Amino acid sequence: MFGTSGIRGPVGEEVTADLALSVGRAVASEGATRIVVGRDPRVSGRLLADAAMAGAEECGADVIDLGMVATPTLARSVGWLDADAGIMVTASHNPTPDNGLKLWNPSGQAFDTDQREAISRRIESGDYELKRWDGIGSKSTQSDATDRHVEALVETIRRGADDGRAGDEDADDGSTDERVVNDRDADDGGEDGGNDEPLSGLTVVVDVGNGAGGLTADALAALGAHVLTLNAQPDGRFPGRPSEPTRENCRALCEFVAETDADLGIAHDGDADRMRAVTESGQFVQGDVQLALFARAVVSEGQRVAAPVNISLAVDDELEARGASLTRTRVGDVFVAERATEPDVVFGGESSGAWIWPDETLCPDGPLAACKLVALVAAAGSLDGLVSEIASYPLRRRSVELDDKYGAMARIEEAAVAEYADDRLTTTDGVHVAFDDGWFLVRASGTQPLIRLTAEARDEARTEELLDQAAGLIDGVR
Incomplete structure (x- = not known):
């Protein structure tokens, strides 16, 4: 029933309201008394979310409806709202006819293998703890989850910038600060942050892909970047481009970035758990290169990075040069997240665009990855330059x-x-x-x-x- 990224399939065939009802019943019957539910913009999302919430209430759980949110927003909200579990209605990067459900723990980690098997057993056997009329759960709504996610992203990047400045001061040897940003004023009369923000001077194009990832643009603007958007209107038919942010599907983004003075481009899938990047010259960045850039920026000697068995030799090279190592997992962000719970694992990722910083959240967080990458570019001055530093093997x-x-x-x-x-x-x-x-x-x-x-x-x-x-x-x- 569960694949490597939850339950997914064609709506009306494999994924139905009956299935969503059963998932809600099963999660509540496994002991979750407070459940957060959200959905991406897919046309069938509201129907399936309503069914999942009804099933959970029917088995005594109180549910909190977040409405349309990004998957990482839902995953973070489980802990923020002191809930026991989260149900996200999404097919992520799958084609338009599909939808699905993915389950989340308060830590931001997706349900692990044992938890998924327990849910499957209940659904297959119909083993639910249905309540009498006076024992059913309640339903409430929460409208500020996305705003809270944006605030968390801004705080993370500002904190990183402050730590970097403190490090420069502590290591003062009489040299000058060589941090480079493009010599442009991001304040063009819009609502971008002031020039003292860590991303001031950068122009970023965000291709939301008609999905739920518009919060990336909000966070980057709050951090001082000048932000342009493509396909920013949420639309579950994905008219602008297919949901998965592949090189082929992001051709318009590559061309737009190359033809403007933008410093880089960002692309998300429908639920914004994935993030891919485009350099200032319009080059689509390989996933393994992106992983290497993120990994080398965070590791110290003796630490590990988690990635699937299909990751490039280039990642090993970058980690080895820093006294760190790669620990390989099964393919699937749920398996990367499971390994990222180990104390010496400081980062995890997949070349498809799922990136996990366990100190922040165990959910792949596309908007967080976008902000982290733009911060790296702010420090280095050029994404093309950063990419050129990573070995590229066929x-x-x-x-x-x-x-x-x-x-x-x-x-x-x-x-x-x-x-x-x-x-x-x-x-x-x-x-x-x-x-x-x-x-x-x-x-x-x-x-x-x-x-x-x-x-x-x-x-x-x-x-x-x-x-x-x-x-x-x-x-x-x-």
């Missing part, structure tokens, strides 16, 4: 559509065991085969009827060769 991905993806994966694993030596093969999450000069991964998508192939090596020809080897495993079991 990494290729391919997807194969298969209805019986899990059956096919079982056959692929069997074939791989017969073909590759034990010291090269890992089957923790799909089939990962490592070589001295590269690796490939074959695994089933957690949300769509696809098998995904990834390969990386030190040169282009070897990367293509490894990707072909991966594809050969699929061809051999069809």
Whole structure:
């Protein structure tokens, strides 16, 4: 029932009001007495959120309706509002016909494997703690969750800027401050923050993707940036571009940034748990490069960064240079978040655009990532310059559509065991085969009827060769 990112599927087929009702019942029956519910702009969101709230109330839980919010806003609100759980109605970056539900803990962490299995068991068995008429829960609304999220982002970036200035003063050796920003006044008569704000002088284009991530523009403006927006009107049909912020889907953003004097571009998916970036020259930043930039900015010697098995060798290189290391997880932000609860893990992320700072929240927070990246650019002066510092190894991905993806994966694993030596093969999450000069991964998508192939090596020809080897495993079991 649960994929790597919650329950998702086509509305009216796999995802129905009946299913949402059951999820609400199950979460309340598992002991949650106070539940926060939110939704992204998808057309079916209101219906499904209403059903989930009805199910929770029916089993005695009090529910707080946040209305339309970003997923990280919902995840943060569970703790803010002293609730036991959160239910977010979203299909995140999936196509327009889909919707789904994702469940959250007060820590901001998504429900872990055991919690998801408990919910699934209740739904499959119909085991609910239904209440009599005088035991049903209540419903209230909360309208300031997004404003509170914006305030939290602004406080985080201001605190980071203050810490940086204090560090410069403590290390005063007579040198001058070499912090560089573009020599432009962000105050153009609008409502941008004053020039003493940490992001003053920067122009940022935010492509909201017709989703729920408009708070990013608000936070950046409050921090002094001059903000331009694309596709800012929430619309669950996603008329401006498809919800997933891929290179192809963000072509308009890349072109717009390149043709203006903007310092960078930011793109979100429908629920704003993902964030991707575009440099001032219009270059779409690879996810692994973004991960390396975030990781190296936060790690100290002996610390770890959590990322899935399909992450680039370039991340290892950046961490090793700083005495830190990479701990690999199963693919899926829920698994990255689980690893990020360990005390020496200071950051986690996926190349798809999910970024987690455990000291802030265990939810992938696209608006937080946007503000963090703009702050890095404010300090360095150029996102193109930052990107150029990260090694780029040829990494290729391919997807194969298969209805019986899990059956096919079982056959692929069997074939791989017969073909590759034990010291090269890992089957923790799909089939990962490592070589001295590269690796490939074959695994089933957690949300769509696809098998995904990834390969990386030190040169282009070897990367293509490894990707072909991966594809050969699929061809051999069809």
